[in-house]
Amino acid sequence: MVFKRTYRQSEADLLIQYKSTGDLNLLGTLYEPYMPLIYGLCLRYLKEESKSEDAVMQIFEQLIKKLRIHEVSNFKSWLYSFARNYCLMELRASGKNITISIDENTFMENELTEHQSFEHDMLETKLSSMEKCLEHLNNEQKKCIKLFYLDQKCYKDICEITGYDISKVKSYIQNGKRNLKICMEKNGDG
Amino acid sequence: MEMDNTYNIIRIQQYLRGELTPEEMNQLERQALEDPFLNDAIEGYAVKGVSHTKLTLLQQRLQDRIAQQPQERSRMLFNSQRLGIAAVACLLFILSCVLFWMINTRDAKKNQGQVALELNTSEPIPSGNGLFIARKLTNQSASPVIGWEAFNTYIKKNTRTAIIGKDVVVLSFEVSEKGRPINITSSKGKPASVKEAKILLEKGPTWTGSNRAEIEFVFE
Numbered sequence: 001m002v003f004k005r006t007y008r009q010s011e012a013d014l015l016i017q018y019k020s021t022g023d024l025n026l027l028g029t030l031y032e033p034y035m036p037l038i039y040g041l042c043l044r045y046l047k048e049e050s051k052s053e054d055a056v057m058q059i060f061e062q063l064i065k066k067l068r069i070h071e072v073s074n075f076k077s078w079l080y081s082f083a084r085n086y087c088l089m090e091l092r093a094s095g096k097n098i099t100i101s102i103d104e105n106t107f108m109e110n111e112l113t114e115h116q117s118f119e120h121d122m123l124e125t126k127l128s129s130m131e132k133c134l135e136h137l138n139n140e141q142k143k144c145i146k147l148f149y150l151d152q153k154c155y156k157d158i159c160e161i162t163g164y165d166i167s168k169v170k171s172y173i174q175n176g177k178r179n180l181k182i183c184m185e186k187n188g189d190g
Numbered sequence: 191m192e193m194d195n196t197y198n199i200i201r202i203q204q205y206l207r208g209e210l211t212p213e214e215m216n217q218l219e220r221q222a223l224e225d226p227f228l229n230d231a232i233e234g235y236a237v238k239g240v241s242h243t244k245l246t247l248l249q250q251r252l253q254d255r256i257a258q259q260p261q262e263r264s265r266m267l268f269n270s271q272r273l274g275i276a277a278v279a280c281l282l283f284i285l286s287c288v289l290f291w292m293i294n295t296r297d298a299k300k301n302q303g304q305v306a307l308e309l310n311t312s313e314p315i316p317s318g319n320g321l322f323i324a325r326k327l328t329n330q331s332a333s334p335v336i337g338w339e340a341f342n343t344y345i346k347k348n349t350r351t352a353i354i355g356k357d358v359v360v361l362s363f364e365v366s367e368k369g370r371p372i373n374i375t376s377s378k379g380k381p382a383s384v385k386e387a388k389i390l391l392e393k394g395p396t397w398t399g400s401n402r403a404e405i406e407f408v409f410e
Contacts, residue, residue: 024259028252035248036199040231043238052234056248060255080227154215174223 011075019068027067030075031060038083045087059086133183140164141176148173202232203240323349324407332365332400345390351409357383359407361391369396371403383409 011030018026035056042052059082072078134142143162147153153161158169204210205218222229323345326333334341359379363371371391376384387407397403 024256028256036245037227037231040234043234044230152213152216154212155219157212
């Protein structure tokens, strides 16, 4: 935890320093740790390696100006949105149809900032409430959620146990998790 | 929850190769559920696989781009910081010019002073009461063999001031082969003072250095 805190703090410091100086060394220090993630993200949307490599460099190029203007509090989530938007714009420019499961991702975006409260408060203090809510889920979601969160099975194992396709397993877990959260928030209010 | 991002890429590779235990796979899958960034990256690498060579090349490209920075900056020739530095430099230059000029003019004055002093020292100023009685008027003039100081002492001793009073006498004469003053003429002074000075010269020491002399006597 201590490590995480200092790591984040230095990231915030780097952002402030870069904003005032424009020193590319600072921006490089900020950007480099995220390059593997950004490259993977670009591979997902752009599909081609050479295009993805150029995209990683172009995103850095755009950050040079953007980060001198914008106030960024959470660099990781900001960078994620920025990189993803860049890739989607590239796709639109190249004229390919964007049928990538955007819906699947938009709900997760909201959770990026909220997941910690869910993790720490909900799971530990409201276990009984969760038990009740679990019963409200449909069978597939309930089965997958239990296997994934309580029995700590991976997607592959869940596929084997349930016989569902891996993409089905994923969406059951994603949607089940969302429904669970909504249900528990309702209970918390009432 | 958040891992170091270099740790992430190795973890992703292990996950995609099936090198992790089911528990570890579950852990990463959970993490990806919470972190869309990680989720998208895993989806991307799932198709193409993790290539460390490509990632290393990307890091190299980034470093090259950062190294271009100075050139980029030098293109912005007239930003406010540069203008500020230029203004200060100009001011310093002007100040140093003024200072240099002031020192120079002061030195010139000092030099003039030194020249005057040197001229004065070339004059035979006797010691004693600090006032000379006799001195040569031109540099080419002959000097007494005994020296100007002794000559002045001689004149001081032998002048009958009661006869002369206050007067300035200028005498020109030729120096004979034996060093005696001959053909003495006067260009300044009362006749009595001139006569007294002539006697002092004729009775005085021999002369050397030149065959002509022009001497000024100041009697007080």
